[in-house]
Amino acid sequence: MSTEAAATMVCLQGVPAAPGLAAGPIFRLTEPTIRVERQAGSATAERMALEAALQTAAEGLAALIETAGDDEEAEAILSFQAALLEDPELTAPAFAAIAAGTPADRAIREALDGEIAGYLAAEDAYFRGRAADLADLRDRVLRHLAGAEEAPLPAGVICVGSDLAPSRFLATRWDGGGLALARGSTTSHVAILARARGVPMVVGIVADGVANGHPALLDGTDGSLVVDPDQAARLAFEVRQAAELQTRARDEKFLTRPAVTADGESVAVMVNIAGPDDLSGIDPGHTDGIGLVRTEFLFHGRDRLPDEAEQLAVYRRILDWAGGRSVTIRTLDAGGDKPIPGLTRRDESNPFLGVRGVRLSLRHPEVFVVQLRALARAAAVAPLKVMVPMVSLPEEMAACRALLDDALAQLAAESLPAGRPQLGMMIEVPAAALMVEAFDAEFYSIGSNDLIQYTMAASRDEPELAGLARPNAALIALIARVAQYGAGSGRPVSLCGDLASEPAQVPLLLDAGLRALSVAPAALATTKAAVARYRRAA
Amino acid sequence: MNGQARASVLLRHAVGLHARPAVKLTKLAKRFACRIGFGLAAEGPWIDAKSIVKVMAAKAPKDSTLYFQAEGDDAAAAVAALVLLVERDFEDVD
Numbered sequence: 167m168s169t170e171a172a173a174t175m176v177c178l179q180g181v182p183a184a185p186g187l188a189a190g191p192i193f194r195l196t197e198p199t200i201r202v203e204r205q206a207g208s209a210t211a212e213r214m215a216l217e218a219a220l221q222t223a224a225e226g227l228a229a230l231i232e233t234a235g236d237d238e239e240a241e242a243i244l245s246f247q248a249a250l251l252e253d254p255e256l257t258a259p260a261f262a263a264i265a266a267g268t269p270a271d272r273a274i275r276e277a278l279d280g281e282i283a284g285y286l287a288a289e290d291a292y293f294r295g296r297a298a299d300l301a302d303l304r305d306r307v308l309r310h311l312a313g314a315e316e317a318p319l320p321a322g323v324i325c326v327g328s329d330l331a332p333s334r335f336l337a338t339r340w341d342g343g344g345l346a347l348a349r350g351s352t353t354s355h356v357a358i359l360a361r362a363r364g365v366p367m368v369v370g371i372v373a374d375g376v377a378n379g380h381p382a383l384l385d386g387t388d389g390s391l392v393v394d395p396d397q398a399a400r401l402a403f404e405v406r407q408a409a410e411l412q413t414r415a416r417d418e419k420f421l422t423r424p425a426v427t428a429d430g431e432s433v434a435v436m437v438n439i440a441g442p443d444d445l446s447g448i449d450p451g452h453t454d455g456i457g458l459v460r461t462e463f464l465f466h467g468r469d470r471l472p473d474e475a476e477q478l479a480v481y482r483r484i485l486d487w488a489g490g491r492s493v494t495i496r497t498l499d500a501g502g503d504k505p506i507p508g509l510t511r512r513d514e515s516n517p518f519l520g521v522r523g524v525r526l527s528l529r530h531p532e533v534f535v536v537q538l539r540a541l542a543r544a545a546a547v548a549p550l551k552v553m554v555p556m557v558s559l560p561e562e563m564a565a566c567r568a569l570l571d572d573a574l575a576q577l578a579a580e581s582l583p584a585g586r587p588q589l590g591m592m593i594e595v596p597a598a599a600l601m602v603e604a605f606d607a608e609f610y611s612i613g614s615n616d617l618i619q620y621t622m623a624a625s626r627d628e629p630e631l632a633g634l635a636r637p638n639a640a641l642i643a644l645i646a647r648v649a650q651y652g653a654g655s656g657r658p659v660s661l662c663g664d665l666a667s668e669p670a671q672v673p674l675l676l677d678a679g680l681r682a683l684s685v686a687p688a689a690l691a692t693t694k695a696a697v698a699r700y701r702r703a704a
Numbered sequence: 705m706n707g708q709a710r711a712s713v714l715l716r717h718a719v720g721l722h723a724r725p726a727v728k729l730t731k732l733a734k735r736f737a738c739r740i741g742f743g744l745a746a747e748g749p750w751i752d753a754k755s756i757v758k759v760m761a762a763k764a765p766k767d768s769t770l771y772f773q774a775e776g777d778d779a780a781a782a783v784a785a786l787v788l789l790v791e792r793d794f795e796d797v798d
Contacts, residue, residue: 242727249731292720
């Protein structure tokens, strides 16, 4: 390998979509739009050409479904495309246009573009997302019509581009490669597939100036792409990669086992999720339930707030997945770095110290009560814990409990089945940790990210203060105080911040008295392994 | 014998009639010879329950009531099977 600096190192930052490290040459994805001009024949020839292209496309999909095996996500996406292809409703307009003299490629493109426009206009984000499946299908048929076989992506490369079709992702052997896309979201089908298959992926990376073949390092965990890395960056990456491989192989063995310390003490390890989609690919049996559901996702990227029925359906789906394991749903935690148009305040001089979390919910009872009603109705089916974010004063919990009582009384008057969820609170504000015994809460969950930044008065988004915004003795003292009060009063205490995903921090948290941790799904095995290594100081 | 059958069922599937359940519904409908109409209201409009294009285009949200009406020899069996599929929340049934 040459050591001279042939090109200047370029560092690009995006949003992590699937964790892991990948190193390889850049491979630019070409735009999928097919504009090859066909020589159109007679109406009969065109009809036969389209029939043949549809047939080949169906066979291609069937082969992909075959290789999907037990991958349910992949199977669902491909089966949907295959079913569309079998449906005469989809292709009839194209055949009618061909009979009227339109060339086959234009006919099928126009027929499918009509369907795609219908999906793009949908109010529901899920249905809008299906436009990508139809575009994928359209391009597959058009490729066959043009006689252009799609070149498979080479294995082991870092793919960069605007977006990638799910079927193309599935047809690729990734073998240590990774994916950096300009478009796409962390909740897109491709991101779900990438997480399920362990392919590192980052979105929001615009790599227009990056040329094919240049060496690159992709970090799906912190969301960065480094092109033409210098020697030092490359070595550091290789060291991390080797360490990660070794650790992963070691930790993976712990995924299926209950988390038990070296002293034989059980520790509950739960998962943090943003919504039901995050649960695909996780075996509930590998968890002790769900320690945090961030309900903000229900409110994001849409023009109206979700109604009671919509929320209820999502909460039920989550409870169904858990199958009786503990489920803790957090009420809306908007504000701070999570604005919601029409609800959170704009132009706050300091949003993290502003009207966020419970402060916002109590100012919008019309929104808050809808959520409490939906949660109480979900609790009719299975036990449910509800926790309130950003509580600083006991009066705020009292107000929340009064609103929950109201919601339960309303539901009883309407003869709607409901249950009383346990009502607990997040410990994120030092004032709440210091006066924990003053709050009317049935359980506590420590939000370490916010507790660190509020204890240290250091923003976690300020790179220069990274050394301050770290766990330290002050933080551990606050955590220990809450854990001690919880143990003495019989109220469960857990921690649901990023801290619990850091193997080096797990012993400190257990030393502080915590016996319940909630982590990102990808960190389950790592955290369980760290618990297994822990031995209480003599 | 020209049978007729109709029934309605509440869609409890958490996210609505998404791709996976819609594929299952149309595949099941195609196993019957009768004509099967699918609608979101008791009086229609009716769409072909065997067409994934039409069924997905209905964009049925969760908690909506699905209506089926069938005409043909196996109409009663078809409607019963479809209702069962929805009631069982699209679990695999054979």
